[in-house]
Amino acid sequence: MKEKNTVGIGRLQSFFDAGTFVELGAYICRPGTEDQAEGVICGYGSMAGRLVFAFSQDSSLMKGALDGRHADKIVRTYQKAMAVGAPIVGFFDCAGAVVFDGAAALAGYGTLLRTVAAASGQIPQIAVISGTCAGTMASVAALFDFTVAVKGSGHLYVSSPTQVGEEVGTAAYAFEHGNAAVLADGEGEAIAAVQKLLSYLPDHAAHGIPALSTADDPNRAVPLGDRSTAKEALDVTADAGSFYEVLGGYGSAVTAGLAAFGGVSALALAMDGALDLSAVKKMRRMLTTADAFGLPVVTLVNCTGLAANAAEEGELAAELAALAKVQASATTPRVTAIVGDAVGAGFIFGSCRALGADLVLSLPGAEIAALTARSGVAFLWNDRITPETSRESLEKEWRETVATPERAAATGEVDDIIAPAELRARLVAALYMLADKGREVRL
Numbered sequence: 001m002k003e004k005n006t007v008g009i010g011r012l013q014s015f016f017d018a019g020t021f022v023e024l025g026a027y028i029c030r031p032g033t034e035d036q037a038e039g040v041i042c043g044y045g046s047m048a049g050r051l052v053f054a055f056s057q058d059s060s061l062m063k064g065a066l067d068g069r070h071a072d073k074i075v076r077t078y079q080k081a082m083a084v085g086a087p088i089v090g091f092f093d094c095a096g097a098v099v100f101d102g103a104a105a106l107a108g109y110g111t112l113l114r115t116v117a118a119a120s121g122q123i124p125q126i127a128v129i130s131g132t133c134a135g136t137m138a139s140v141a142a143l144f145d146f147t148v149a150v151k152g153s154g155h156l157y158v159s160s161p162t163q164v165g166e167e168v169g170t171a172a173y174a175f176e177h178g179n180a181a182v183l184a185d186g187e188g189e190a191i192a193a194v195q196k197l198l199s200y201l202p203d204h205a206a207h208g209i210p211a212l213s214t215a216d217d218p219n220r221a222v223p224l225g226d227r228s229t230a231k232e233a234l235d236v237t238a239d240a241g242s243f244y245e246v247l248g249g250y251g252s253a254v255t256a257g258l259a260a261f262g263g264v265s266a267l268a269l270a271m272d273g274a275l276d277l278s279a280v281k282k283m284r285r286m287l288t289t290a291d292a293f294g295l296p297v298v299t300l301v302n303c304t305g306l307a308a309n310a311a312e313e314g315e316l317a318a319e320l321a322a323l324a325k326v327q328a329s330a331t332t333p334r335v336t337a338i339v340g341d342a343v344g345a346g347f348i349f350g351s352c353r354a355l356g357a358d359l360v361l362s363l364p365g366a367e368i369a370a371l372t373a374r375s376g377v378a379f380l381w382n383d384r385i386t387p388e389t390s391r392e393s394l395e396k397e398w399r400e401t402v403a404t405p406e407r408a409a410a411t412g413e414v415d416d417i418i419a420p421a422e423l424r425a426r427l428v429a430a431l432y433m434l435a436d437k438g439r440e441v442r443l
Contacts, residue, residue, distance in 0.1 A: 016045030071108030085204030093131025226365030303346025
């Protein structure tokens with residue numbers, strides 16, 4: 001009788017609806033042994049009534065170490081998930097490769113990386129870092145659409161913490177550096193996070209996004225002034241209680257998450273302040289995921305441009321180009337609302353019409369221009385400053401004449417200037433209107 005992988009089975013039984021977990025490859029074992037199971041459990045079951053495949057590595061057996069058969073069990077699970085079009089969830093708890101297997105174990109990593117990459121953008125993939133996820137296995141987890149790291153037990157790193165510092169391997173470090181979308185207190189909270197994330201996603205990219213039930217009135221008026229922060233606008237325009245933030249420890253100039261607008265599942269992006277490198281990367285990653293699964297994108301803009309940072313300057317142009325490429329090629333519905341500033345790169349990369357936004361709305365107090373009022377006066381109107389004409393008065397004039405939504409609307413770059421109270425209703429209406437975008441229409 002082979003040794004049972006009790007930790008892995010218990011974890012998956014807790015994840016799936018009671019009594020629905022079915023194990024796959026239960027008798028696969030190490031070559032030359034008949035009494036030791038591989039350190040990974042694979043199978044499928046129902047999660048909230050929905051078919052989901054999963055694997056769970058287990059450090060209590062072989063320390064969860066990966067060899068060829070370990071990798072093959074996961075690959076076979078992926079093949080079934082891809083064949084039927086169902087999400088896959090991976091619980092990572094692996095000390096690394098079986099060193100004595102040499103190239104065969106390393107090839108297992110390669111096969112696993114290729115399999116996960118092939119599934120990317122086809123079926124939702126969510127990684128849970130419930131134990132150690134080290135070396136190349138960290139790269140496997142990074143290929144997943146979302147990663148949930150468990151405080152205390154979860155450790156995610158490429159280089160050993162003994163080489164780069166103990167804090168590097170913690171779940172908190174992964175969250176702060178964008179390697180974990182969600183930071184969970186314990187596995188129970190991690191499982192709840194997975195269920196929440198999947199509730200917004202389709203089973204397969206070819207399927208339509210799930211309709212979310214909501215009791216929130218699509219036409220509810222919202223308490224906004226003529227201008228606001230993007231986060232304030234997001235809080236009042238999304239269906240009540242629906243916003244679920246991801247990558248919250250990283251790229252603070254952009255708040256990102258999944259939300260419902262009138263029951264429509266969507267990616268929500270709220271841009272506040274100046275974009276730095278981490279915020280740009282955050283937007284690119286989230287837009288890539290949204291476009292792959294057909295999630296509409298609602299972008300709320302209050303952005304003054306780019307943050308000057310000498311340390312990031314070498315990467316920033318390339319990362320902005322990558323973001324522009326994603327925006328220009330995206331086919332999913334995209335609606336933008338300018339609620340505060342949309343200055344320079346803030347307007348361009350805030351999903352403008354020129355980069356593929358389907359509809360751009362503006363609040364009446366928004367400022368839309370190539371330069372901020374302060375910079376515009378300093379560069380262009382500095383010679384107008386006299387004892388009778390102050391810099392402050394010229395900056396006010398800039399906002400009222402150069403940076404108005406009306407000027408942007410006159411060129412067609414803003415589709416409508418709307419009353420603040422109507423913002424939610426107009427966003428919801430736009431998503432309803434765009435629901436069939438990309439589908440072939442036969443007359």
